Amino acid sequence: MSRQIIPEAISREPWHVLVPLFLLNTFGSVVLYSAAGGHLQPWALLHEIHFVVFLLMAFVISRFPRDFFKQVAFPIFGTLVVLLVLVEVLGKVSGGSQRWLNLGFMQLQPSELMKPGIVLALAKFYDGLPPAMTKSWRALIPAGALVGVPALLVMAQPDLGTGLAITIGAAVVIFLAGLPLSWFVGVGTAGAIAVPIAFKLLLKPYQQARVTIFLDPESDPLGKGYHITQSKIAIGSGGLWGKGFGNGSQSHLEYLPEAQTDFAFATMAEEWGILGGLFVLAVFLWVLRWGMGVSRRAPDRFSSLLAAGMTFTIFFYMAINMMMVMGLAPVVGIPLPWISHGGSSMMTNMICIGTIMAVDRWSKTGRSLGG
């Protein structure tokens, strides 16, 4: 790979991350191909198309200059909040919970976009905040409002998983922004007290059930604990080497629910065993390490917060999904990036990747230009 042969615009992209990511996504397609009983349709082919389309989108995102990101941060955030309200209103009108807007050519889920959206908005906020105010209330209250509005809107949909993802992603940005550690300890303590109360007061019965079932899935193996139990059976029965490609009885015989989306990891682990799982985990850690590295090398506060927040958003997806399929977290509808089938999450994660790539580009080309 010589710089003379390959154009600089291509060779400077972070291929050492994109290639593993490409392998991960291809592996996801293989899993989906098997889950469809050895067919490209309906999932595997679309999965690849999603990947290509959103990878291109990521490249496009990575071309934008830093100032453009800063300019659009609040307008994008505001638009997303409006869309969330719109979804809520439409949902009320049509009678029932609705999470997406039908744009005709695609279904837009504003809450998905809000995950990178909140990171962008907070990065912009802390970028504009004078360093001296970092330890004052002015560092927290507006940020709290920025997080609180969309998070509550999403939880009201009700979508507990996405609401948590938005909140945690935001919390990490705030944490990295350098707010006093004692505040986090305080919030953590308050949370420990508030969570049981919120559990009783705020969660709908089916959400409560998900949590209690997670704590003791065997109490209702055929009812609400079914998902977790079957997922553990799939992973556990795969063993070290797996049952082999196309031989996963749990997924093929439909014992595993949502085998192509939320429980795609279990589908994979049944056929490819722990080795397949370690491969997926390794790629994720590789990508995350790259993301954190980019954020550390970033030319300024905005860039580093942006890259770290985006990295954590990907991490949160992966962590919650894999904990869920292994019975370590309650069943929340969060897919595993690049493995699970689904356009929305692919888009979100590619936005994150594209943004990190942009930061990476800024740090390579413009440390001198940055401010």
Add this chain to the structure above:
Amino acid sequence: MFGKSQLTSSGTLSNSFERRSVLIGGLQTGLGVLLAARMGWIGLVQNAKYETLAESNRVNLTLIPPRRGAILDRHNAQLASNRIEFRIDIIKERLVDSDATVAELARLLGFNPVQLQDLQDKLDKAHGYQPIEVISGLDPSQYDRVLVRLPDMPGVIAQQGFARWYPTGPSVGHLTGFVGPASAKDYETEHNPLLVTPGFKIGKDGLEKQFEQQLRGVPGAQRVEVTASGKFVRDLEKRDDVPGQSIRLTIDAPLQDFAARRIGLESAAVVVIDCITGGVLALVSMPSFDPNAFAGGIGRLQWKMLNEDDHIPLLNKALRGLYPPGSTMKPMASLALQQHGVDPSERVNCPGGYQLGNRYFRCDAVHGLMDMRSAIEHSCNTYFWTMAHRVGYDAIAPAAKLLGLGQQFELPGSAQRYGTVPDAAWKMRRYHQEWTTADSLNASIGQGYVSVSPLQLAVMTSRIASGRNLLPSLIFGQEKAAGPALPFTPEQLAVAHEGMFRVVNGSGTGVGSKLDLPGIQMAGKTGTAQVRALTARGGGGSWKSRDHSLFVCYAPTDAPRYAMSVVVEHGTFGARAAAPIAKDVMTFLFDPAKAMASLTALEQAWGGTPSERMATRYRAYSAQYGTSAPRVGDDEAVPKAISSAESSEPAVASPDNTLTTRPEEPANSAAPLTPEPAPVTSTAPTPTATPQ
């Protein structure tokens, strides 16, 4: 470790970010390690456990119902067998859209509204995984039509298997009993997964119930791969079933069928006993039900038909019907009289009745001078009243019991009722009244409190004919040795034999039923049991008020081989209804072709065989009532109705006003089936008899 300095600058923030991002990175790595460890725990340490669970998910063990052991007759002809059939079942628990599935099935199978309603009833009643038979005995083209649509109808099971088949249908209904799907109660008592296997049937009544464990066999097993929704994927391995053991009866299947068909439109019982072994050759009660039709559960119309039939098809009259034996007791009585010193040649004048105190007991005719033989021949009551009065009734009752009346025999299948052979102690125990001479006179001619079953009459006849204490048996090869010798001398027996011979072959009451066979003669005795006192004697009045018609006989007279009893409910005189049936059945034993010829002619007039007549009646009901018939009760309704039919009393004459319930069993008023009105209570205090 984090900055505490008061002065917060860009630089300190950058430092703080460095430290905190390392922490976040560490958190991510830590979680990665945790996830890897968790995977290892599930996939390596607990691998065996989860492999087992996955395997038990994937593989479904399907039991193959064993082929039920056959019920054979003495010549190994099949009374109950198995035949291959295509069947459709529903497992209610697995239905996704019950209404749509049922509608689609009904369309594919071409159900009429009545069939659809019966299916819906079964669905409503079913518990959990209890399979519901939609239809059995499908033809292959219909079966294929359902098979094609099966993937769209979860919960529907189509299979080929073996089904119980009774070749002669109603003829053996009461003898064999029937099979049906196991009820929830069956499953409670025997927690066997076989019971909820589609296509498996359990013995519900009669021999099928009693020999259930022997007939059942060992189920085969098929391991199949199934999806989470129970959809079949592929066969894995198969173990064949072990068919149940067959049981062989002393019954003669063609005779059983002939006797059942020969009864025709009557409500009657026929029992034939082998005079050499005591084996029961025919045990018939008609009208009956078609055990084939019961196997899949009973439909509303069938139920209505059974309930509305005043001939009580659910009652096994041969074992459980009780009737006053009437004059069929007389040969027995003649043995008792001789035992107590009455000279058979002594003559008694019959002026047409008998004066006892201020009461006059009327005989059927003015017989003139009668000895013992001619008193049997002409069924003269006056003779027996006179003699019974002389020796005392207490001399007659023991003889009746010795010959089998009022006795219970060890026979498998449905329980018998043993009736009453009354005596002074019995009456005191039962009614707290003194035994009167009038009671004696009544009892001596088989009226009054006396009630016996057709089986007992046949046993009595076989014992008189053979002179041996025969015990009836039903299982081939397990005939019972005769009991202690009877205390009658050959000379005494000869008197009874001659009297019975003359009934049929002399100038007696049964000459019309003389066998039309070269060299074979039959001896017999007619009986007419009074149903309602003082009214409707003989043939007049409504069906239910007519007298019962009885006939006992044996043949050949020189070397008795077969003994028979025939009881025709409300058949009027013994000679009119019962004796012709006995004659044809006896003829069948010696010349089947000849008997069949006369039966064929009769059946043309009756509208076909019992099965054909049932089908005709069903069509009529279907046209008349459609889906308006009331639904059948729960799982227990059928056995309950049968036991209720058996404890209900065929109306018999009451010697006084006390006879509203039967001695040995209370009337079951709560039962859903009320086949007969309450027993008629007579207003006449004077006992009367209807001799012939």
